[in-house]
Amino acid sequence: MVRMVVLLAVLVGIASGCVVFPVRPWERNYLAEPKMQLVPSPVDNLVDEHTFFSKEGASGGQGVGGGGCGCN
Numbered sequence: 001m002v003r004m005v006v007l008l009a010v011l012v013g014i015a016s017g018c019v020v021f022p023v024r025p026w027e028r029n030y031l032a033e034p035k036m037q038l039v040p041s042p043v044d045n046l047v048d049e050h051t052f053f054s055k056e057g058a059s060g061g062q063g064v065g066g067g068g069c070g071c072n
Contacts, residue, residue, distance in 0.1 A: 023031065030036070039045045 034040050
């Protein structure tokens, strides 16, 4: 009985990762919109990085390790 429950749980876990409806070519334009980008506005990103640098005294705080101490 325990084996059946474990087997059922494994099968449900495997089946839940299947892609049933992939992104169709005519739907890809939604993924290319500016609001779907990691950084929608490069200007806003530069302002945010400048604010972070000014407040924290560290550079490169966006997506990289390390801080202002120079020990990375």
